[in-house]
Amino acid sequence: MKSILSVVALISCVALTSAIPLLYDGRAPLNLTEADLDGSVGPYLTVVKGATENASHYSSLLGFSVPPTPLWDTASLVPNEQAISITIDNTSVFVPGSGGPQYGFRRTEFIAQANGNHTALNEVLDVGRTVFHFSIMRNDLLPLNYDHEYQIVFIEPSDGSHIFGIQLGSPFTDPTGTLPVPNAHSLKVLDHALNVIYTAPFTPLTWHNFAVQVDWANRTLCALYSPNAGPLGQVTEVVPNLSAPAGAAGVGDYHFGVLKLPLANPNDSPAEQADVVHYGIQEGTLEGLIYSGVFVEEASGGISIGDGLISSTICNSA
Template sequence: MLLAIVPILLVSLALSTATPIVYDGRARFNLTNADLESSTGPFLTVVKGSENATHYSSLLGHTMAPTPLWSEGLLPIQPTEQVISITIDNSSIFIPGGGSPQFGFRRTEFIAAVNGDHDDLNLVMEVNTTVFHFSIQKDEKRPLNYSHEYQVVFIEPNDGSHVFEIQLGSPFTDPSGPLPVADAHSLKVLDHALNTLFNAPFISDTWHNFAVVIDWSDKTLAVWYSRNADLLQLVKETTPNPTTPTGSDGQGDFHFGVLKLPLVNPEDSPANQSDVVHFGIQEGTIEGLLYSGCSWKVLFMV
């Protein structure tokens, strides 16, 4: 296994370009809000409500420093990307193509793409062993409601499952238990079967850096994590992810953003109470997260 053979290699790869980057989703300074509107560049911005993409997302320019893991130069350290703000509000009701409005969810997500093409990108980045990098920070002006479940980073095959997932808040249950749950304020890395592989307190004013390693052939996951400028550390050794569908059925789009699940509405019918996509309670508040450092590398190891 990759991590058993070369445990130090991945840390250096996280900070270097020795291994080719097959997808670079870091928002360079020439990326504009107009590009977000048109899904030009490294993202599709179509998973949103009825307003324009820039109603729910924005590029922060030089007003906020991105994760320092990707900075270049010594004195001074020069950022190479902009922070991305992604938010939801009560209009964040997504209508999938050919589907019905998802009234139960509030969601705004970016999908990894190259100038609008995500299908071909998936075939390139979801082979062999892939390292998925991303960094997350709280949006202090738009706090989350931790009584709800939030799915904020995931790879979604066609069956709607997630190869892996970063979760915040209180997992949806029907009926609802005591809320929020004890670890609601922690970032949790889940496998395909929703087992928790790692969790870390979601500390304020801090970049939470992740590298999730997926071996697509052996169907395994490993997790690396750090805060701010600290080097990534192995926090979950290579572990089986056996319930992931095999081959192309297990491949899918990479999403990052804010997907907020509802609370059970006691006035709904029993069948509707379990339909998290279309029913449930949402407060309609403005909530958000900040993202930086999104890129993936494919490792060709023997």
């Protein structure tokens, strides 16, 4: 199906990038600084991190050292954004406003915001049909432990569920099964009910480009994917996402980063083993991923698929 849908996408493209309303641009500008990250200045709210360190302890702006995904500026000699390294270590214990420290998780995440306000931005991003773009690269200097589950991109409404998510590693189970699972080294696109709707091998030295269209009124999803500079191609049908909350209850923050779930600890009580937020086994190692190409567009005029191209027919349910 992927090849057929990709051909359809290419046939329907026109080079009119201005036709797509850009709702949020999270592609880190070259003048963004790590002091901006520490202060949550600019396109990211950076408070989801370990409580003892600044955001720049866990995240780095890579400047010209690691070129960003080429998907959005293939004709330019100078990148128009910089890639971002996001890491976790044993201090990556987030302390939310209530519920106590999340000792079961290790997490560092950026949340989309505009003008210092993520809640107001959600009300713009989470209506109609919107497309969430992001590109992910392995950081083999700081490898992940694929025995664990990682949630690395998601939209999170107030009930803690994910409208859609990108998962790596071995999904958490209690008791822990055989690790790692066979597809642990694949990027998995999940719907709200945690069904896998697409997988792509997480190959090294590759930008893995994704776009996920969310139809908020009809509660559907549609995924696109490409490696490196290849144009995005549709890799799923328009699929129902009916378990997602409807209306205001489904509005949530757009996260990207590294959220590492624990392994169930056989020495914990059954209740503790089930409480993945506060209990479980974590090794405390330094691990990370690299991101670029993060933005959100309104889909009524089509979907940007790279290098100035737009498709007006992909991910249409009609």
